[in-house]
Amino acid sequence: MLGTALLFWGGMTGNALAGLVLAMIVEAAHWTRLRWDFDDAACIRAWHLCVVAMALATAFIWIEGNPYLTVPRLLGWLPALLLPLQFVQAFGLRNAIAARTFAFFTKQQRARNQRHGLVPTAAYFNFGHVYLVTVMVAATPLGARPESWLFLPGLVVLTIWELLGAARCRPAQVVPLLLVAGGIGLLGQVALAKAYNWLNFGSLRDYEEALNPSHYRTAIGHLGEIKQSPGILWRLRPDAHSPAPTHLRSVGYNRYRGGLWSNVTPPESRADDSDFKALVPLLASDATPFHPLRGEAGPEANRPGLRRFTLRGAAAANAPLPVPGDAASLRGFKVDAFERNSLGTLRVFPKEAVIAGEVAWHDPASAETPPWLELDLDVPANDQAALRQVLTELRLAQQPSLAAKLEVLRRFFQGFQYTRYNTIKPPPIGTFNRPGAISLFLTKSRRGHCEYFATAACLLLREAGIPSRYAIGYAVSEHDAKRDEWVVRGLHGHAWSRVWDEGAGTWLDFDPTPPDWLASETSHGMSLQWLLDGVQRLREDFALWRSHSYHRLILSTVMLGIGIAGLAWLARRLWRSKRSLAPAGTRRTAATAGGGGRTPLHQLEKPASRHLPPRPPGQPFGQWLAGLEAHLSEKAALDEAIRLHQQLRFDPAPPPPPASARLAVLTKQLAAALKTRRIDSI
Amino acid sequence: MTDPSPAARLESAVCSVVRGQHEVVRRVLACMVAGGHVLLEDFPGTGKTTLAKAIAKAVSGAVFKRVQFTPDLLPSDILGISVLDPRSQEFRFHPGPVFTDILLADEINRASPRTQSALLEAMGERQATIDGQRHDLDGLFFVIATQNPVEFRGTYPLPEAQMDRFAMQCSLGYVSAAEESAILAAQADTHPLDALTAVVTREEVLALMAAAKQVRFSAELREYVVALVGATRGRPQIQLAASPRASLALMKVSQAMAMFEGSEYVTPEIIQKMAADVIAHRLVLEPEARFAGLSARQLVMDLIAQTPVPV
Numbered sequence: 001m002l003g004t005a006l007l008f009w010g011g012m013t014g015n016a017l018a019g020l021v022l023a024m025i026v027e028a029a030h031w032t033r034l035r036w037d038f039d040d041a042a043c044i045r046a047w048h049l050c051v052v053a054m055a056l057a058t059a060f061i062w063i064e065g066n067p068y069l070t071v072p073r074l075l076g077w078l079p080a081l082l083l084p085l086q087f088v089q090a091f092g093l094r095n096a097i098a099a100r101t102f103a104f105f106t107k108q109q110r111a112r113n114q115r116h117g118l119v120p121t122a123a124y125f126n127f128g129h130v131y132l133v134t135v136m137v138a139a140t141p142l143g144a145r146p147e148s149w150l151f152l153p154g155l156v157v158l159t160i161w162e163l164l165g166a167a168r169c170r171p172a173q174v175v176p177l178l179l180v181a182g183g184i185g186l187l188g189q190v191a192l193a194k195a196y197n198w199l200n201f202g203s204l205r206d207y208e209e210a211l212n213p214s215h216y217r218t219a220i221g222h223l224g225e226i227k228q229s230p231g232i233l234w235r236l237r238p239d240a241h242s243p244a245p246t247h248l249r250s251v252g253y254n255r256y257r258g259g260l261w262s263n264v265t266p267p268e269s270r271a272d273d274s275d276f277k278a279l280v281p282l283l284a285s286d287a288t289p290f291h292p293l294r295g296e297a298g299p300e301a302n303r304p305g306l307r308r309f310t311l312r313g314a315a316a317a318n319a320p321l322p323v324p325g326d327a328a329s330l331r332g333f334k335v336d337a338f339e340r341n342s343l344g345t346l347r348v349f350p351k352e353a354v355i356a357g358e359v360a361w362h363d364p365a366s367a368e369t370p371p372w373l374e375l376d377l378d379v380p381a382n383d384q385a386a387l388r389q390v391l392t393e394l395r396l397a398q399q400p401s402l403a404a405k406l407e408v409l410r411r412f413f414q415g416f417q418y419t420r421y422n423t424i425k426p427p428p429i430g431t432f433n434r435p436g437a438i439s440l441f442l443t444k445s446r447r448g449h450c451e452y453f454a455t456a457a458c459l460l461l462r463e464a465g466i467p468s469r470y471a472i473g474y475a476v477s478e479h480d481a482k483r484d485e486w487v488v489r490g491l492h493g494h495a496w497s498r499v500w501d502e503g504a505g506t507w508l509d510f511d512p513t514p515p516d517w518l519a520s521e522t523s524h525g526m527s528l529q530w531l532l533d534g535v536q537r538l539r540e541d542f543a544l545w546r547s548h549s550y551h552r553l554i555l556s557t558v559m560l561g562i563g564i565a566g567l568a569w570l571a572r573r574l575w576r577s578k579r580s581l582a583p584a585g586t587r588r589t590a591a592t593a594g595g596g597g598r599t600p601l602h603q604l605e606k607p608a609s610r611h612l613p614p615r616p617p618g619q620p621f622g623q624w625l626a627g628l629e630a631h632l633s634e635k636a637a638l639d640e641a642i643r644l645h646q647q648l649r650f651d652p653a654p655p656p657p658p659a660s661a662r663l664a665v666l667t668k669q670l671a672a673a674l675k676t677r678r679i680d681s682i
Numbered sequence: 683m684t685d686p687s688p689a690a691r692l693e694s695a696v697c698s699v700v701r702g703q704h705e706v707v708r709r710v711l712a713c714m715v716a717g718g719h720v721l722l723e724d725f726p727g728t729g730k731t732t733l734a735k736a737i738a739k740a741v742s743g744a745v746f747k748r749v750q751f752t753p754d755l756l757p758s759d760i761l762g763i764s765v766l767d768p769r770s771q772e773f774r775f776h777p778g779p780v781f782t783d784i785l786l787a788d789e790i791n792r793a794s795p796r797t798q799s800a801l802l803e804a805m806g807e808r809q810a811t812i813d814g815q816r817h818d819l820d821g822l823f824f825v826i827a828t829q830n831p832v833e834f835r836g837t838y839p840l841p842e843a844q845m846d847r848f849a850m851q852c853s854l855g856y857v858s859a860a861e862e863s864a865i866l867a868a869q870a871d872t873h874p875l876d877a878l879t880a881v882v883t884r885e886e887v888l889a890l891m892a893a894a895k896q897v898r899f900s901a902e903l904r905e906y907v908v909a910l911v912g913a914t915r916g917r918p919q920i921q922l923a924a925s926p927r928a929s930l931a932l933m934k935v936s937q938a939m940a941m942f943e944g945s946e947y948v949t950p951e952i953i954q955k956m957a958a959d960v961i962a963h964r965l966v967l968e969p970e971a972r973f974a975g976l977s978a979r980q981l982v983m984d985l986i987a988q989t990p991v992p993v
Contacts, residue, residue, distance in 0.1 A: 116974070652898050
């Protein structure tokens with residue numbers, strides 16, 4: 001049963017081999033007579049081994065990536081991690097594990113009580129049941145493979161098998177019940193899969209994860225405070241002679257409607273299924289590959305005069321990589337591919353959880369497609385009136401140059417107040433041509449966060465006839481002087497505008513938010529942030545160190561060596577303390593002192609055990625069998641059988657010859673009675 | 683009507699007096715037949731003395747003596763004393779109550795340890811050495827001692843060595859309400875003890891003692907007895923564990939019990955039944971264990987449950 005469950009687990013989690021090996025180990029207890037006399041201390045050691053294995057696995061999973069998925073992944077591996085305890089259970093002579101094994105304080109208390117001479121009141125239980133449940137749970141959507149739909153049918157089949165195997169129920173009652181439970185469970189599974197996806201890709205993760213290149217739901221027109229994670233996402237280290245970029249763009253958008261910025265693919269890119277195209281690597285003069293961002297760019301995208309910085313951080317597959325808007329090329333990242341869409345959004349398929357590489361930037365040409373006027377000048381109708389009013393007040397049209405126009409806008413927004421607490425209400429549903437949230441922001445409240453500023457600037461510029469787009473990403477503002485690097489945290493998440501400079505033929509960053517916004521963002525950091533930063537840095541350092549193939553080899557050799565040494569030590573100790581079990585079926589008898597003769601009545605042990613609780617070691621066989629009286633009408637036969645058994649077993653005088661034969665007859669009769677009794681009960 | 687065996691006759695006779703205590707009566711009789719001594723520890727009025735008297739009366743030709751133990755009782759009051767005979771100018775030995783078949787030592791824990799110890803040799807070796815002279819005791823020398831568990835004032839707890847001399851310690855306990863009303867009815871006119879006549883002879887009891895030694899005891903069960911008694915040793919809760927004398931007593935008492943149950947051999951069930959009575963009173967628990975409410979009897983029951991039994 002357990003073996004099948006483990007195979008099922010292996011199949012469900014995609015570790016078929018591991019499942020097979022575990023099933024072999026667990027089920028081997030039924031085939032071999034190898035046993036160990038594990039005592040409480042051995043149980044505790046096995047539990048410690050499990051704990052160490054779990055701690056190592058947790059550390060490993062944590063280093064590997066998404067910390068939110070550590071628990072489900074760990075759950076998925078629990079059957080392997082709890083194997084030592086199950087081994088003690090399956091191969092121990094005791095068939096039970098003390099409940100106090102698991103609690104440190106209980107152990108302490110017990111030791112103290114024993115010193116004071118108290119009887120330990122031990123609660124023992126069969127760990128096999130716990131292990132079975134663990135295996136089942138590990139095979140569930142809680143584990144590593146949430147999307148597998150085979151789980152519930154498998155679980156129902158296994159449960160039916162278990163129940164029928166125990167022969168304590170009527171299938172007609174159980175099967176429909178299980179099917180109903182299975183249906184309810186299926187709903188639960190859908191919910192779990194959704195929760196898993198939400199955890200994995202959803203908004204609960206960092207700002208970074210929420211960045212969807214096709215659309216972005218801003219907080220514009222929503223009430224409440226905006227909160228962002230203070231955790232470090234990226235680190236930048238500029239070249240000795242380059243300054244750090246001020247903005248790192250993650251995603252660009254070009255269409256705004258009612259708080260939602262989205263990406264509408266320009267017509268020339270629509271031919272393909274996806275707007276994203278893989279960057280083609282080129283070879284630099286020193287034969288290292290680099291990825292130019294612009295499709296038509298050649299070696300000049302890696303020319304020496306460009307500013308450069310190294311970027312490092314954890315990247316999920318398919319996540320946007322924040323780079324300056326005028327980035328030219330990327331070099332040295334361990335990735336499978338980079339992809340870029342027509343609005344300049346760069347996404348990455350990393351080989352490792354943590355990637356690091358060099359970004360060349362300050363290219364006069366930007367990688368985005370030139371403006372597509374239909375969208376890059378598009379303004380929502382309900383905000384148009386307010387935008388026009390502001391433009392008239394600002395006299396933007398009379399400004400001579402783009403730079404002057406941007407300066408006027410910048411100064412205009414200086415008079416606004418930056419706040420992360422949104423007070424602009426969403427327009428009521430079903431109302432059209434009501435002034436939108438941006439109109440209210442510009443004319444009434446004049447307070448908001450960067451999304452308001454960036455959106456308002458975008459729309460104002462568009463209304464003034466200057467193509468502009470909306471960009472989200474990070475402001476680079478925190479300098480770690482000790483390490484000479486710039487730190488990008490979740491709370492540096494920012495939004496700004498990209499403005500088309502017709503004269504230069506390129507897109508420029510225009511950040512209309514008053515520069516004091518960063519001060520208010522960073523003023524309330526957590527007091528223990530330095531500790532979290534340090535831990536994260538260690539983790540990233542290790543992940544980067546390990547990504548080197550040579551280091552990886554060393555690491556795996558060392559780990560393998562330690563693992564093999566530990567296993568060998570364990571195997572040696574186990575081999576030395578092994579016991580062989582007497583022939584199958586007499587396990588209980590052989591476990592007692594003395595050994596010795598058997599009588600025909602011993603054959604009744606197995607059928608009787610279906611009706612009776614397990615016999616404690618101190619309970620005489622006859623006394624235990626007497627419990628059958630409630631199940632049998634042949635009371636006299638049972639009494640006689642027990643008496644004959646005792647005579648054959650404990651009378652040193654030679655028994656009368658018919659005693660054994662008579663007992664055999666009685667045993668057969670009782671066994672038959674038990675069998676019919678069993679059928680009756682079903 | 684002829685009774686099938688002296689054992690059954692003795693048992694039913696005693697049970698007719700001590701009502702509702704069939705199990706304990708059988709144990710006490712088994713202890714007597716096994717050649718051991720029994721310590722009855724119970725609350726006042728539960729029938730300890732009656733039991734002893736009934737046993738004594740049921741055996742014809744058996745001499746019964748009782749000693750009421752008090753703090754001022756002297757060893758010579760039990761063993762006897764040599765007195766100078768002025769006529770013959772010789773010391774003449776006046777045997778004490780210990781020279782008897784059945785001795786009821788009532789409230790034994792009221793006497794001083796010195797007096798209690800006077801019983802030691804008599805109980806252990808069936809002999810008394812008085813003034814350097816050895817006096818052998820009777821073949822049927824059976825001490826029934828009683829002690830009262832609730833009283834501490836003016837009592838001297840029995841020394842461990844003396845506790846070890848008792849083969850068994852049992853308690854009668856309270857009987858059921860129905861039995862108690864039957865006792866009242868039975869004693870309305872006369873005490874049943876007065877109506878009791880001897881049902882076995884002294885010789886028959888001696889024969890029973892010899893027969894009990896013949897009850898078969900398999901080697902495997904001997905190992906079990908040793909394992910059971912040995913389980914008391916090396917336990918942190920136990921200050922003083924059971925001695926080999928306990929193993930011996932357990933074997934003998936089990937044999938006698940098997941005989942009373944009409945069996946010619948001993949089964950593990952019988953050993954388990956007698957084990958607590960035989961072992962518990964010999965144990966001295968650590969004070970911490972005692973304060974924690976642990977009793978020696980409970981401890982022995984646990985040991986029985988934990989020690990693997992031959993099946």
